[in-house]
Amino acid sequence: MSVIDLGGSVQEGEELDIHAVESWLKQQGIVIEGQVELTQYTGGASNWTYRLKYHNVDLILRRPPNGTKAKSAHDMAREFFVQKHLAAYYPVVPEMIALCQDPHVIGCDFYVMRRIEGIIPRAKLPPELQLNEEQINQLCRNVLDRLIELHQVPYEATELKYLGKGEGYCQRQVEGWDKRYEKARTINVPSFGYVRQWLKDNTPRESKICIIHNDWRFDNVILDPESPTNVIGVLDWEMATLGDPLMDLGNALAYWVEETDNMIFKSTRRQPTHLKGMFTRKQVVDYYMRQTGLDTTNWTFYEVFGVFRLAVIAQQIYYRYFHKQTKNQAFKDFWIVIHALHIRALKLIAAEKFKHSKINTKYLHKVQGILKK
Template identity: 55%
Template sequence: MTHIDQATDIRDGEALDLAAVDRFMKQAVPGLKGQPTLRQYPGGASNLTYQVDYGERSFVLRRPPFGQIARSAHDMLREARVMQALKPVYPYVPTIVATCDDPAVLGCDFYVMERLEGIILRQDFPEGFNLDEAGTRTLCLNVIDKLVDLHTVDARAAGLDTLGKGPGYVQRQIRGWSDRFRRARTEDVGDFDAVMGWLADKMPEDRAQVIIHNDYRFDNVVLNPDNPLEVIGVLDWEMATIGDPLMDLGNSLAYWVQADDEPPFQMLRRQPTHRPGMLTRQQVVDYYMERSGFHADNFDFYEIYGLFRLAVIIQQIYYRYYHGQTRDKRFAIFGQAANYLEQRCQRRIRESRL
């Protein structure tokens, strides 16, 4: 079974200066010969990811989106530093090959890493990817296990204990995401006032301060092409920090659309968590707590926080589309998606025992 993830044609407006890439690569990596070919990985609404090939040698280049951006929102060099520090203690991180802070090369900071050749599961299993229910369950547990493994890394030993901002992580997240939503709100999207108020009122104390990924999903996990039940890599460390592990789990579960969810939520599904054998969200929580040793008597706050945070991310992208800053038609329905997530948050709040 192969189904190795492949880059495709470069999207309009997102081409790179191939000559500049070639000069940089040959300075950074001794022994490269010939001219590179450049392709782009599909998906993603944030940083851009390209495959750079020199014959049999293959690399991945990550850069921020084009246009005016806040440097802190797409800090490529920070992401590379985090990956370099994590690699010795969390081997699923790809190896960094080179970093660049010279705007004369591509007009932005960027980095190059090894390409992990493997399978990445996106919205659905690829054609011919035949896992039975038992195999799907094993895969699901293995993916959750890698999040548990990350949360049990000794941040101080990895030299990453200063990655975060110290105590008050939960409060910073609620305030920060609330502020981001208010700045990104458009007139056709609800105000989320009730949701933001509930989250501010129900904030728990910080739990353990651990290394968290902040965007842990199936499409950021690389599977072994020779044994697709085995995780060989974890990608996209842009938002990694030190924080509450249950907040990280809540973020992940916002994307965990299960088979019995209502149609509007099914429309947001971007990973195959609906397949027979996949755990339900509650089963994920129970399994994670059993494996990690982190506990909460009631997970409602973390679930609703994750849904709200996802709504803000969607709304920030929709804001760009609404104001003509991007013409990507994928984003046209993001306002409707944000409105649905507000309703989902409100319903979960009514159901909550908190």
């Protein structure tokens, strides 16, 4: 059994006009030899992703789903632009080959990049890797180091300076996700009223402005098959922008399920962060702050925001199920997860309040013990 992500059969309704694509590739001067082996990657990304394997070249094609427009969350040109201009400073982005914005080819924008052959670490690491605790710890560090390296990219002297507004990012994010939650609320989920107001009242100025990935997870990196603790690729740049790096970290931590987390969170785990050797969420923050020298004063805001943002994402998905816009049974219990995320956000806020109060130390330790349960 291969540990390499190879893709699978193309899904019904998501067929690719390969003849039109091949004709366009040749017009771009791209040499392709032999019969194409066409497969599709169906996990994770919102955009449709195909593998085009030829005798002489191995390509990936990304396009938006049917019914979406390019100037939206599925902006192919923007995704292509980010990776193309990052390449000189951040060599783990895939090599961009060509961008198509002619709707006459396949009916939508798309781009083609060179495939990076490797392992994508999902909820379970392939048992064939046989990584020990020390190696898993090194993998954890290496994934975090790649995030830290991204946050150090000198974007100011490049075209990437036009990627986003930068200053005021935290406030815009709080306001934007607040509106999204209100729009997606259903009668069986909490209002998040206290959490939402707390975020508005405690929004800090940005720790700094840099390029952020905005969807940093283990299943968005590629590991070297020969040395599987090393990260050789970073994928899914559709939400990258200029913003606060601690927002990037806080958002990533919302997905970080620990070995000691409750069963609700364990049921949502998408990455191998529960394994022995992986950092806890606190250790992730400590490591990141040591490596970057950024201030931890306002850290609770970033962690609470990450939890709230994940709750909004889950609620937007659940909204579709609740209103019978999808029959996917995988979404039917998302409302339970949203309640659990609400409790986590409240616990984080409560712990922050107790930390700064003059309450009796013995009592504080007792309360903190309760909050950990």
